[in-house]
Amino acid sequence: MIKVKFNFLLLLMLSVIGYAQNKEITIGGTLTDAATKTTVPYATIVVKDNTTDEVLSGTTSNDNGFFNIKTTANNFYVEVSFMGYKTQSFKNIDTSKNVVDLGTIVLEENSQALAAVEVRAEVSKTQFKLDKKVFNVGKDIASTGVSALEVLNNVPSVNVDIEGAVSLRGSSGVQILIDGKPSVLTESGSNALGTITAEMIESIEVITNPSAKYDAEGTAGILNIILKKEEKKGLNGSVSVNTGIPDNHSVGVSMNRRTEKFNLFTQFGGGYKSYPRYNENINENKIEDSRLVSEGTSYRNEVFYNLILGTDYHIDDYNVLTLSGNIAYEIEDQPSETNYSSYLNDVLQSEWIRTEETEATNPKWQYEFNYSKEFKNNKEHILLFSALGRFFGKDLSSEFTNSTLSGTNKEKDQQTETKFQQADYTFKLDYTNPISDEYTIETGGQYVINDVGNDYEVRNYNGSDFVVDNNLTNTFDYNQKVLGLYGTGAYENDTWGVKIGARIENTDLTITNEGAKGVQNYTNLFPSAHTSYKFTDSFSLQAGYSKRIYRPRLWDLNPFISISDNYNIRAGNPDLQPEFTDSYELTSIYKIGKATMSTSVYYRYTTDVMERIAIIEYDPESKNDVTTRTPFNVGSRNTTGVEINGKYTATKWLSFNGDFNWNYFDRRGVYENQNFDFSADNWSTRLNSKISFPLDIDMELTGNYRSSNQTVQGEDSGYAFADLGLRKKMLKGRAVINFAIRDIFESRISESVIDNDRSYQYSFGQRGRFFTLGFSYGFGKGEAMTYSGKRR
Template sequence: MKNIIYKALIAILFLSGSTTAFGQSTTEKVPITGMVQDTEGEVLANASVAIYDEAEENILTGVVSNPDGNFTVEMEPGQYVIEVSFLAYNSYKSEIEVEPGQPLDLGTIELAAEQSELDEVVVEGQRSYMEMNFDSRSFNVQDDVTSLGGSALDVLDNVPSITTDFEGNVSLRGNQGVQILINGRPSNLVRNGTDALSSIPSSMIEEVKIITNPSARYSADGTGGIIDIILVDDAELGFNGSVRGNAGYPQDYGLGANLNYQRSKVNWFLNTQVEYESEPESGSTFQSFSGDTTYAYQELIDTDETEKEANINFGADIYLPADQLLTLSTRINLEDQTEDRNLNYTDYDPTNDEVYRDVFDNWGVVQRTTRDVLEEQRESDFDVRAQYEKTFKENNDHKLVADFDYEFGEEDGRTNFEQFVEQGTGNEVRQRTNAGEIYREARLDIDYEQPLGESAKMEAGLRFNYDWQDNDYTVEEFQNGNWVRTPENIGAADNFIYLENVNAAYAIFNGELKPFTYQLGIRAENTNIESELDQSGTTSSQSYTDFFPSVFLSYTINELNSLQASYSRRISRPWSGQLLPFTEIENERNREIGNPDLKPEFGNSFELGYLRYWETGSVLTSLYYRYRTQVIEDIETTEIIGGQSVNIEQPINLASEDAWGVEFSADQELFDGLQLSGSLNIYQSNREGQFQGVLYTSETETFSSRIRVRWQFLDSWNFQSYISFRGAQNTTQGRRAGRSFVGTGLSKELLDGKANVSINVRDLFNSRNSDREIIEPNYYRNSQYSWSSRAFRLNFRYNFGGE
């Protein structure tokens, strides 16, 4: 591993050594400035700016635009031709005159996406699937045929550097401490972990942005970095929109629409989606224990999960005088979910007092037990938002943005358990749980940007965030014809109230010292947390203030080669599901309990990147190192409850971690219409910590990789396919096996490009499974789970309207 990283570093240094010498002229020169963006207002970093002589026979000099799209080039007085170009965009060319002592500001230069003509049919050039900048990588997933009809989790599972698992956890470069944003802001869709991302249809997502080393502009939450999900915005003049539908196997149906109506100074928008999904899940567990007693058992799980969901997002963009924009919107999300699980336990009598890793044929069966679980859950979420933006006329980069968001909702769940002994001795058991949550969250962001001179900019902002939750939980058992509360060792009933208040302020300065550009930032966050268990009277509180600096330094070698070094300090606060001190009893042998005393993780991240462009592609090579403290990890222990051994899983602040690695991301057009992209992340992670007097350590070397091919052929056909790999990994208590899976899709445009029909297959070889081991001196457990079988989807979309 160290040799691989060392060789990669040598390669970067070798490539960076190919710089050309910079000469100096004693002749007085005049600065020429401008900013490059696309027709949608997005800045284009690393756009090439070339200055020709008046006859356009020779290139006299050239630069590239900085991360903010700005450029400056100095020329002696005279007549010239300037050309601005960027991959996959039409070039801009214009004659200019430079006069002595008079700086020339060309203002904003817009580049349009390339177009080509085939037999008089105009085909718009598509954006590259992967667009790379130093502070982020953007993946244009709106045309991702392989995830159509799915959810945001399906989309993320196709994006390089990101991995997901059957519990809904999302990791970035192997780190689960990730902050997920929706349109650049936090959302209640991910307030209780990431499983709720399944409620965002893939067709609503335009772009996924990965920020591995965020600046002070962003909330410091997330030691692993930021994943920003950008939703579709199809606003055009007049009435326009699209309708879509999908059907799949296993059962997967959806209908949705995006509607816009823009006239004069107001754009009305409406996005809605209804879905029905039912899919099977299955798993198995083998467990062996040898201590005061010796036992072994096998568990088989079959689950049918059914989900009904409806959401609507309605609002308006109001264009006010003096370059002001006010956006008002509201969102409603309703969800009804049912899980019908069947668990079958077989208890064995091992022949010897030792820990086993599999069942032997000569073992006797002590007991066979069936446990039926029916879980019903309803959830409703509401969001009201107002965003104000003021752009000052003298410069589009001079602006003020204020964003207020109020979110509220509730969740109710009921679970019934029935347990029967099929073979051996034992009593029938009937249990039930009731859980409820009410939450309120208010957030206000104020951001201000102002250019300072020709090549500098100042940014500053404030955030006020208030989060309140009220959770109820009861566990009952049917005894002697009555439902009664269970003892605490089975599941304590209580009411948990949680309050979190995070206020923040930040300042950033961007500057340029040719050929370097730099950014210095600092963010201060004050956190106050209070929690209380009503019935037990247990309270907890935390209050702390921390500072989070960020530093970025970029060196432009030439218009095709650049280097950047960056540093940031981050925090990962535990989410509410990790804090709830209630015991999940749906699985009699394995229980989960939260930890209200969890403290946040802290991380320091260093990164060195080399970005190389050429005519038909690009590659980004990144070396990174991350150090984390108070790392949160789920630890399993064994307890005897009611004469039976039960595994207890609880999150704790276990360890410190050193992690380092090298990542390659590349995008290459092989020939017209055929594009190949891929990524490879090789990293090592070392953890060490203690819990209850036991030392837990892990040293793992592993990798993750994705390869994607996109082929546009004939007039309107689009074929896409990908393969994803993730290597095996050691954990502090055992090992997680590697996995690979394949997805593919084919689409066809109809009705002069207004309609699109596609078919895709997820997990083509049915290999997207989880395989984990817990290996302890007196305890072994192997769990295998398949949470998404092979799935087929047929999708249709129709676009209409517009002027």
């Protein structure tokens, strides 16, 4: 009996000891910066054995500085470390409790470590979040000394064509924001994005399936450009000087001064750029056996200035006011010369040269007020209000002169004058409340006013004077108001998350064209849903759905005719309706050894698709075809695609980045009894390699290919092109010299063909090779296009 009791007591003691050894303890806390009071994400937290200092488990803090780590050990301590900060250790932890809250951990800068250590986050990297991808702009050579358009062209899923048009996964229905808001610098038809240089950009958010929190505009999604706003104490900044061939000269300065209450920031720059473009067109009428051939080079010479000035005022630890302004000014000069040859029955009838002299001034400005309130119970419990006003003007005049070389030229000398003004106002309120560690709700609203006016006048020379052509002259006014309200709810833990929401928008549009008024008023519901699941540290899945709208822009609606080429005309359509798209996406993210990769499968269904239709008419006076390209709503489009992005680090001196995008689309539509039903596919790919040499010299080589694309009436040709970059660091990384060649083989082209029983239309355009040379220097705690120490 005694032996039985002893065995029972022994078994009970072993069970208690085993339970104590296997008990899981959860340790949590939040990391903050001692100087700025901001949270510190991506710091390293490890659990170590008290006796052997062996690492038992580890994790990193999330975007909000919070961490949560578990262990079954009972003799351990916790260590917190991050580059540029002093390491902290927490010992004598009470292991009798299942949950240990270390509270708010304040990290102090380690100035000696900052001076001695360089963070080699040189190639831009992509982070994946619940409803977006974040492309952090690093020290890529090809992005140095270039504009925001070139930076966008290096972002996975994004393409920028020869004309500067931005597309996302092959679709042009993309909305571009700056710091989460519309900007005069992103207006369609404006080259103002060229005034933002790579040195000014912190990151670019790629939101292919935006949640209901975001404006529903943009059927392909949203690109959000986040500008740098340094918050290190003292005076910090950098200066850059760039030059290039063709003319591409600029100077940029970024400065920041941080005190306890104020954060003053400014960025300003100026320069001169020249954009030459070679064009060739063939208009052939097979019935009349006539052909018109034109070729020539046009230039867009531009002097530009850009100034951003603002301040953050920290009223207290929970309330911040921000005032900022942006002024940009461009002076354009656009000379061109085009040679025309007219044939009838393959016999040359006439030759002439048409020259263009265009001058324009483009003033732009923007002002903004923001108020941010952080609630005491949670740093993520935030109320944001913003009011934004912006203006864009263009005062343009052109003169076209024709010189006959042979035969009879019936073209008239002409003059045009354009006065354009656009004023936009945006009022936005956002409220975010994390009601628990897992649940978050968001709600808010936005009211946008767009008020645009465009006066366009054409004058023809009658032999003695220029006389107004009433058939081509018009006054066009565009006033649009959009009211949006939204709500979302999200649940997210360490492995799984889901976010659903809905947005309702009312659009009130009034168009006045030469006194004739048209009104459109419609209300739409835009639901969204996103989810993610983390299977392991190396593999996770994301899925999303959203409904989007693409409203026609001013230049899509304005029926004015461009007379730069009287035989190849682009005009708008005031009856154009918006596109609507239902977008679905499934993305996997995984790591395999030294490689990281993401694969997305997506599907988009778009109704009332806007297509530019070429209307070809025979002009009996000139005996040539005249092609007018005008947008119309033509049927629907189903698109199914696959996108793959990846990175492979072969060695310390060699790495590769690449992406591949393929999509198949089914087009259905009829316009004026012409059937546009067809199916086709297209694809694009990009591969970037980086090689590091001794003496702090790096080289990057990027290859791109874009396949041909079938359109409703013809085909756009494919093309391949390559870029090369070299960099040399000096003065311990404070100074950097960069050299780049864009489009090494001059193979990046724009080429389209329309070929039917009646006519043959050919269009070709090419920008050519560009060379750039840049120098950048960082002062204070600023860097020369590099990130060092802590995350900003």
